[in-house]
Amino acid sequence: MKEIICAACNKGCRLSVDSDLYEVSVSGNECALGRDYAVSEYTNPVRTATFNVRVRGGTAAVVSAKTDRPVSLAKILPASRLLKKLYVDAPISEGQVLFSSLLGEKIIATSSVEKADNNE
Ligand code: SF4
Structure with a gap:
């Protein structure tokens, strides 16, 4: 029980x-x-998973992200491990789809990151 x-x-x-x-x-x-x-x-417990995804060429090193729907707990750790090996290019807008099918799930940004000014 x-x-x-x-x-x-x-x-x-x-x-x-x-x-x-x-x-x-x-x-x-x-x-x-x-x-x-x-x-x-x-x-089959499910949760909306949250992550930090590495950013290339941005004003921040990472962008916060989440799955677009609750996903099986069994998928969250593998997705997290996979995301540690990936990055996205700035600029990124809140709500932008970062990955359309990561282990079959859509990952969307929950914050924005501006493109870094290379002249600074
Ligand atoms: S939905 Fe609300 S009222 Fe119904 S079992 Fe769950 S906690 Fe109780």
């Missing part, structure tokens, strides 16, 4: 989740949303 705090609304019900070969059972939920949340957390 696994205990989960439901984050589907701000009431924060304490859920208990268990499974056998055939089904996942949930208790402690006060509504159907909570059951769906618990099943998702138990079988």
